[in-house]
Amino acid sequence: MRLSGAPLIVECERGEGTGGDRKTRLAEVDLSGSAEAGVARYNGLAADEVVETACAALEEIRRRDRPIVAAELAGQWQPQLASMRPGTGGHDCDSILRAHLKFRDPYPTSRLVWSGDWRNYDRKDWWVTLSGIGFPTAEGALQWCRNEGFGHDDCYDRLVSNDVGPEGTTRYQ
Numbered sequence: 344m345r346l347s348g349a350p351l352i353v354e355c356e357r358g359e360g361t362g363g364d365r366k367t368r369l370a371e372v373d374l375s376g377s378a379e380a381g382v383a384r385y386n387g388l389a390a391d392e393v394v395e396t397a398c399a400a401l402e403e404i405r406r407r408d409r410p411i412v413a414a415e416l417a418g419q420w421q422p423q424l425a426s427m428r429p430g431t432g433g434h435d436c437d438s439i440l441r442a443h444l445k446f447r448d449p450y451p452t453s454r455l456v457w458s459g460d461w462r463n464y465d466r467k468d469w470w471v472t473l474s475g476i477g478f479p480t481a482e483g484a485l486q487w488c489r490n491e492g493f494g495h496d497d498c499y500d501r502l503v504s505n506d507v508g509p510e511g512t513t514r515y516q
Contacts, residue, residue, distance in 0.1 A: 398429075398436035401455065401470060404443070408454040412473070416454065416503060419477030420484040420514070422493075423501040424453065426471045439470045446472050456503065463502060465509035473503065481514040488516060 424446050427439045447453045452475030458464035464471075478484040481500045488498035495516045502512040 395436075397440040400440050401436055401443070404440075404455045405457050405460075405470075408456065409460065411475075412454050412456055412503060416473070416475065416477045418502070418504050418506065419479065420481045420500045420502050421477055422474040422484050422488050422491075422498050423513075424450070424472045424474055424493075424498055426458070426469045428466075428469045443470070443472050450474055452476055461503055462505045463507055463509050463512040471501075473501065485514060485516050 425442055427434045427442060429435050429439065443453070443455050454473045454475040456471045456473060458469040458471055459467035474484075474487065476484075476487065478487065478500075481502070484500035488500070491498070493516075499516065500514040504512065
């Protein structure tokens with residue numbers, strides 16, 4: 344994995360081999376565009392290395408996205424597309440990374456935040472994917488969710504801020 348420079352190399356893709364044999368693959372992800380930007384190649388990592396690599400990739404995406412969220416999106420209502428915590432619902436870093444990248448492809452403005460970085464989150468150990476599109480009101484963000492075809496449980500609004508606590512910073516459709 345290369346954590347500096349423009350493209351990010353992450354291990355987040357596995358190919359099915361014959362007879363249950365699985366190959367671990369590297370994928371190059373250009374965070375400025377499509378999550379499908381890279382070409383995978385065999386690298387032979389073990390399953391425990393996959394999780395470590397995916398965790399490092401999540402941290403790197405968080406590091407890159409945090410200044411953007413702080414400068415351009417904090418204090419605005421945003422559609423929250425996903426929130427996942429390792430160890431909950433069968434999620435690990437690999438599945439969380441895959442889910443985030445799946446959103447980042449059709450919504451290239453998407454941003455990844457760690458809930459512990461923001462005062463408005465009451466739970467401090469969740470990976471959260473935001474649309475990256477800010478709205479001055481909760482209703483504007485909710486309308487975006489509806490316009491994009493998201494259901495009640497799939498998209499809701501979050502005011503990301505370090506100026507306010509968690510109360511009143513989440514709205515549902």
